[in-house]
Amino acid sequence: MQTKRSYIIVFLVFTFITSLTSFDLLQAQQDDKFVVVIDAGHGGGDPGNLGNGHKEKDIALKIALEVGKALENNNDIKIIYTRKKDVFIELYERANIANKADADLFVSIHCNAHSSQAYGTETFVLGEKNTGRNFEVAKRENEVIFLEENYEENYAGFDPSSPESTIAIGIEQEVYVEQSIVLARKIEDNFIGKSKRKSRGLKQASLLVIRNTYMPSVLVEVGFLTNKREGAYLNSKKGQSSMANAIKDAIINYKKELDQNIGTNIVGLNGELPGSVQELTQVYDGVTFKVQIAASSKNLAPKSYNFNGLTDITKDKVGNLYKYFYGKTSDYIKANQLLQEAKTKGYTSSFVVAYKNGEKVDVSDVLKSTTN
Incomplete structure (x- = not known):
C-alpha cells in the first residue's frame, strides 16, 4: 500500500512539473509573437469629423476591429487594441499601451476631412514637414488633447496651433521613421492595387498619437468623410472590409520581409559569394x-x-x-x-x-x- 501511495505521489509531482513546463513553453511562444497595436482614432465624447453625417469614431473602430480580427488568424501575430468600443482614450495613453506591450508596430486608423470635395487615402509617419495641409491635419488630430483633463501636464504646454510645437515633438520617434515609411508605402500601394482607391500619398506630420511610440508607427487616413461619395463608401460594410484587408495585407507583408532579414543564413555573411x-x-x-x-x-x-x-x-x-x-x-x-x-x-x-x-x-x- 505504501509503495502504491509513493507511485501516486511521484505521478502527481511529474504531472505538475510537466504542466508548468508546458505553460512556460506556451508563454515563451506567446512572448515571441509579433505584436501589433491597432488604434481606432477618437471615441467616446470625441466623435472625430462628422462629414456628411458620418461619425469618424465609429468607422475607424469598425475598420480597426476588422484589421485585428483578420490578423488574429495568424498564429505568429498578437493583436492589442487601444479601444474595442466607443470610449475616449487619451493620446498619450494610446502610445503607453503600445510601449508597455513592447509592440513591433503601431497603426492608428482615422478618416479625413476637408472643406472641399477632396478624396483619397493618406498615410502619415512622424516628421517635421508641417507646411500647408500637413500642418492642418496634424493640428486637427492633435487638438483632441483639449478633451483631456490634464492635457497641460501630459503634453508639457504643447500647442496644436503652433508650428514650432509640432516641430519639437519628432525626436523620440525619429529612429523608427524609415521603418514606418516602409509600412506606410505598403499600405498606400494596397489601397491603390487592392482596394482601387485614389492615393494622395505618404506624408509626414508631427502627430501626437505617434510621437512617443517606440516602434514603427503610422497614422492611416482611409478617406474623406466630407466627400459625399467616399464618405458613403467608408460607411459601408464593403468599403470598411476593403480598407481593412488592404491594411492587414500590408502588415503581413511588412512582417514577412522583416522575417527574411533575420537569422544566421544570410548570403554574404556565412558563406562566400560568387x-x-x-x-x-x-x-x-x-x-x-x-x-x-x-x-x-x-x-x-x-x-x-x-x-x-x-x-x-x-x-x-x-x-x-x-x-x-x-x-x-x-x-x-x-x-x-x-x-x-x-x-x-x-x-x-x-x-x-x-x-x-x-x-x-x-x-x-x-x-x-x-x-x-
Missing part, C-alpha cells in the same frame, strides 16, 4: 553610409560588449537622444552588408543612413546621384 558579386561596388564620393542600430536617452560607451559584439560603433547626440551607428563606408553595397550583419546581431529595426560634408542627407537622394 567572385563576380564580391567585386561589385557602388561607391559615392564624399558620402559616408552608416547603419543606425539604436537611439536611446542612455549614454553608452561605444564598446562591443554594449552592442551584442558589434565593433566600429559611433554615436551622435541629437537633442536628448544618443544615436548609435555601426560601421562606415562610401560603398552602398557594403553598407547593406553591414545592415544585414547588424540585424543578425538582434538589431532588426536598424537601417542605413547617409552623411555628406558632415550633414545627414536622404539616402534616396544619394542614390539618384552618380556613383564614382
